[in-house]
Amino acid sequence: MSFQIFLQHLVNGISLGSLYALLAIGYTMVYGILRLINFAHGDIFMLATYIAFYSITSFLLPWWAAFLIAIILTSAFGIILERAAYRPLRSSPRISIMISAIGASFLIENLGILIFGGRPKAFPIAPIFSHVVVIGNVSISVVTMIIPIVAAIALIILNYIINKTKTGMAMRAVSKDYDAAKLMGININYIISFTFAAGSAMAAIGGILWGLRYPQLIPLMGIMPGLKCFIAAVIGGIGNIKGAVLGGFILGIGEIAIVASSPALSGYRDAFAFVLLIVILLVKPTGLLGQNSAEKV
Amino acid sequence: MKRKLSLLLALVMVFSIVAIGCSGGQATTSGEPKEEVIKIGVFEPLTGANAAGGALEIEGIKLANEMYPTVLGKKVELVILDNKSDKVEAANAATRLVDQDKVPVVLGSWGSGLSIAAGAVYKEAGVPAIGTSCTNPLVTLNNDYYFRVCFIDPFQGNVMANYAFNQVKVKKVAFIIEKSNDYSVGLAKFFQDTFKELTGDQNSVVYTGYYNTGDQDFTAQLTGIKESGAEAIFAPGNFTESALIMKQAKELGITLPILGGDTWETPEVIDIAGGAAEGVVFSTFFDPNAKLTGETSKFLEAYSKKYGKEPAAVTALGYDAYILALNAIERAGKAEPQAIRDALAATKDFPGAAGTVTLDVNGDAVKSAVIKTVKGGKFTYLTTVEPIKK
Numbered sequence: 001m002s003f004q005i006f007l008q009h010l011v012n013g014i015s016l017g018s019l020y021a022l023l024a025i026g027y028t029m030v031y032g033i034l035r036l037i038n039f040a041h042g043d044i045f046m047l048a049t050y051i052a053f054y055s056i057t058s059f060l061l062p063w064w065a066a067f068l069i070a071i072i073l074t075s076a077f078g079i080i081l082e083r084a085a086y087r088p089l090r091s092s093p094r095i096s097i098m099i100s101a102i103g104a105s106f107l108i109e110n111l112g113i114l115i116f117g118g119r120p121k122a123f124p125i126a127p128i129f130s131h132v133v134v135i136g137n138v139s140i141s142v143v144t145m146i147i148p149i150v151a152a153i154a155l156i157i158l159n160y161i162i163n164k165t166k167t168g169m170a171m172r173a174v175s176k177d178y179d180a181a182k183l184m185g186i187n188i189n190y191i192i193s194f195t196f197a198a199g200s201a202m203a204a205i206g207g208i209l210w211g212l213r214y215p216q217l218i219p220l221m222g223i224m225p226g227l228k229c230f231i232a233a234v235i236g237g238i239g240n241i242k243g244a245v246l247g248g249f250i251l252g253i254g255e256i257a258i259v260a261s262s263p264a265l266s267g268y269r270d271a272f273a274f275v276l277l278i279v280i281l282l283v284k285p286t287g288l289l290g291q292n293s294a295e296k297v
Numbered sequence: 298m299k300r301k302l303s304l305l306l307a308l309v310m311v312f313s314i315v316a317i318g319c320s321g322g323q324a325t326t327s328g329e330p331k332e333e334v335i336k337i338g339v340f341e342p343l344t345g346a347n348a349a350g351g352a353l354e355i356e357g358i359k360l361a362n363e364m365y366p367t368v369l370g371k372k373v374e375l376v377i378l379d380n381k382s383d384k385v386e387a388a389n390a391a392t393r394l395v396d397q398d399k400v401p402v403v404l405g406s407w408g409s410g411l412s413i414a415a416g417a418v419y420k421e422a423g424v425p426a427i428g429t430s431c432t433n434p435l436v437t438l439n440n441d442y443y444f445r446v447c448f449i450d451p452f453q454g455n456v457m458a459n460y461a462f463n464q465v466k467v468k469k470v471a472f473i474i475e476k477s478n479d480y481s482v483g484l485a486k487f488f489q490d491t492f493k494e495l496t497g498d499q500n501s502v503v504y505t506g507y508y509n510t511g512d513q514d515f516t517a518q519l520t521g522i523k524e525s526g527a528e529a530i531f532a533p534g535n536f537t538e539s540a541l542i543m544k545q546a547k548e549l550g551i552t553l554p555i556l557g558g559d560t561w562e563t564p565e566v567i568d569i570a571g572g573a574a575e576g577v578v579f580s581t582f583f584d585p586n587a588k589l590t591g592e593t594s595k596f597l598e599a600y601s602k603k604y605g606k607e608p609a610a611v612t613a614l615g616y617d618a619y620i621l622a623l624n625a626i627e628r629a630g631k632a633e634p635q636a637i638r639d640a641l642a643a644t645k646d647f648p649g650a651a652g653t654v655t656l657d658v659n660g661d662a663v664k665s666a667v668i669k670t671v672k673g674g675k676f677t678y679l680t681t682v683e684p685i686k687k
Contacts, residue, residue, distance in 0.1 A: 002524060005520060005523065008523070008549070009516075009520055012520060015516075016514055118342075118345060120349065122565070122569040122571070132547070132548055144548070214513035215541075215544070215569055216540065216541055216569050220345065221513075224511055256514075256517040259517035259518055259521070260517045263518065266507045266508060266517070269509075270512075
């Protein structure tokens with residue numbers, strides 16, 4: 001493999017890894033606060049791409065306005081989802097919320113088929129994104145370059161919110177000890193809504209970038225990325241945001257590496273994610289950056 | 298709060314029971330109508346990765362139904378089921394058609410894998426099925442109840458390999474195969490057999506990459522092709538994934554000719570791949586410019602009247618499957634599965650919209666293939682290839 005080809009693979013891997021990372025953050029944030037695996041997260045991601053799609057094609061908005069609206073509406077949807085499907089069950093056993101999450105996921109997928117139709121739609125791409133830059137023998141489209149940059153900016157903002165603001169401090173408190181935080185007068189409902197909004201916004205950014213890179217929308221498009229990013233979150237240590245990012249990159253680059261190293265193995269790239277999950281669960285169940293906790297999940 | 302919630306839940310339950318009751322009621326009324334009808338089952342992907350293909354075929358079937366609404370003096374009723382582009386669902390839909398709806402004949406499906414999955418159900422139930430555009434040989438092989446109105450992949454693979462060798466003049470090709478799709482795997486194999494023979498070079502296939510149905514990232518496979526020294530890419534598979542392959546190939550600066558099969562002729566390929574679809578070449582069943590039979594003109598006229606555009610090849614095949622079913626019922630003289638099967642097996646020189654249908658011993662149609670390309674955002678006719686005389 002020549003160095004240029006290696007670079008091309010690396011660029012592809014980083015781009016895919018950034019998308020996984022953005023989506024994995026949503027899983028890990030919700031888990032950190034509620035100890036809930038939000039199975040509907042992949043479908044929120046799907047909704048974001050459809051909102052952006054309809055904003056551009058039906059409401060004829062410029063792309064940046066459409067993306068902004070998609071992020072805002074998706075965050076709002078995340079809050080509504082939590083209120084409708086998870087909040088009523090907050091005091092129930094955890095398994096009930098998890099089943100509710102699976103139910104919400106199926107509901108959104110099938111509503112998607114009903115409302116958007118089962119035929120794939122082409123995501124409209126503004127010309128500035130589809131421009132291709134050629135450096136030596138390495139071809140990079142503008143989207144491919146933008147993805148890691150946008151992901152990095154989103155992460156920095158999120159990191160700032162969590163570590164430097166009062167809301168962020170409250171979030172950390174809730175994730176450390178839910179009951180104690182409640183006793184200290186933290187508005188739990190607000191914090192949880194905020195967490196869902198932030199996680200969904202990350203999914204929306206990921207979804208829009210995904211649409212720009214893989215411009216094909218179907219209502220079931222969230223399932224596989226959703227599953228993989230859940231795995232990415234577990235690999236990195238679920239509940240840990242830096243872990244989710246790390247997990248996303250390991251998965252993205254790993255997948256590309258598998259296909260690049262041997263074309264014969266290229267049909268097994270999905271299997272790679274699941275094998276990795278099993279290995280991590282066997283070797284280090286808390287994930288790479290996860291803290292040890294006595295609690296069994 | 299709790300009480301309100303339980304009340305709401307109770308209401309939902311009552312409502313759903315009523316809803317189920319209603320739909321059940323409708324089903325029974327359609328099952329025993331006053332006027333006697335002949336049911337024809339249709340199983341096609343209406344959702345999932347193959348949905349666009351299914352929709353095109355249903356267009357043709359419905360159009361044919363409007364033009365020929367009766368057979369043996371009875372009204373024809375279409376029972377359309379969604380096989381969800383999923384092999385398990387395909388078998389479920391097939392079971393429902395033969396057990397619950399008790400149709401005497403079935404049309405479909407787009408996608409060989411789906412047809413193969415359902416084939417066993419039809420064979421066991423003794424209900425004949427007419428394939429529309431499922432081209433894998435295994436659909437009809439060892440199944441006396443599956444027929445089809447299209448050619449099969451050994452021929453299609455041969456046509457494309459010849460085209461690559463003689464017209465594009467390439468000696469090395471790369472494959473990208475949809476691993477979980479019988480159609481894609483089969484077509485690549487037949488292409489490879491012919492291509493190796495033509496070039497006389499056992500190593501003429503320099504790269505073979507795979508992907509799974511639903512994959513969206515093909516950059517790794519395409520980057521591999523970039524350094525493999527291939528002169529053309531053969532990538533038969535679902536149109537959704539294929540469109541992304543075309544797009545990503547362009548983004549990676551790959552300018553090699555991209556070749557494929559009949560599944561690519563859907564408007565979505567051009568929508569999704571955009572400018573990257575320009576110049577791709579694929580084989581298909583039919584072109585409106587090649588008027589094949591008297592039925593072709595009738596079909597084209599009715600189609601443009603209803604939809605105001607040119608039909609896709611698979612739409613013509615959906616149309617043909619329907620009129621062949623009607624013809625078989627007529628020849629059988631009754632809407633009874635075994636009689637229809639026997640009539641179908643004896644089909645000879647039947648004039649369909651997409652060419653004359655003569656079924657061979659396996660139940661496959663022997664027909665010519667059409668090669669098309671994408672030019673200026675439109676599917677454009679290149680040439681016609683006649684069937685190989687055995």
